[in-house]
Amino acid sequence: MTGSQDLTTAPMAFDDLEQLYDLMADTLDKVGPDQHSLFLSKLVMILAHRMGDLASVTEAITLAEDGL
Known part of the structure; x- marks a missing residue:
């Protein structure tokens, strides 16, 4: 994504989103609850x-914050 694009440009395919969801769930299970915040912070920064x-x-x- 470049500066001229916004979050509504070229959305990820639904199948890819499902794969990403599964990967995130597995990774969060792997790192454990005590490391969730650190992992998610590192992921966002990367x-x-x-x-x-x-x-x-x-x-x-x-x-992401909306509705929390």
């Missing part, structure tokens, strides 16, 4: 760095 766009990352954080 993905944010790869995205390279502060506005998109900020939008994603806001969307």
Whole structure:
């Protein structure tokens, strides 16, 4: 994702989302409840760095927080 894209551009295919969900669930089980927050924080920072766009990352954080 580049600075000219937003979170609604080129969504991930549903089958890929299901695969990602399974991977996340398995990984969270593997790291254990005591490490969930650290793992998720590290994952967000890695993905944010790869995205390279502060506005998109900020939008994603806001969307994830909505309703919690």
